[in-house]
Amino acid sequence: MPNIKSAKKRVLVSEARNARNKANRSALKTAIKKFEAAAVEGNRTEAEGAYKVAVKSIDKAAxxxxxxxxxxxxxxxxxxLKLNNIG
Known part of the structure; x- marks a missing residue:
């Protein structure tokens, strides 16, 4: 455990950011997986909806x-490309 006040703060800040990044990363992965599942199924309308959510998640993450x-x-x-190949 750090002894210096600024080092203690850095630990707290990095833990908070780490938690935020994990939450955002899991939301991103979930959105992409939902699109992949819809694409494999061949369900165009469901895939289009999942595509919009996935692209929004990717943009947020970036x-x-x-x-x-x-x-x-x-x-x-x-x-x-996957969406266009569903046909």
Whole structure:
């Protein structure tokens, strides 16, 4: 455990950020998995709804610094290709 006041604060801040990042990361993964499931099923309308939610989650994660912007763009591109291949 740190002895210096600023180091103690850093521990508290990093724990709070870690918890926030974990929550956002799990929401992101859930949204992507729901889209993947709908895409595998071949249900176009359900997949389109899940796609919108997944893209919004990816954009939020990129804005919060959870994902790099290029990584977010790559994920969105892959999701779009899957959506277009459902036909």
């Amino acid at each position: 804005a919060k610094g959870l994902l790099h912007k290029n990584n977010a763009a790559h994920k969105k591109s892959a999701l779009t």
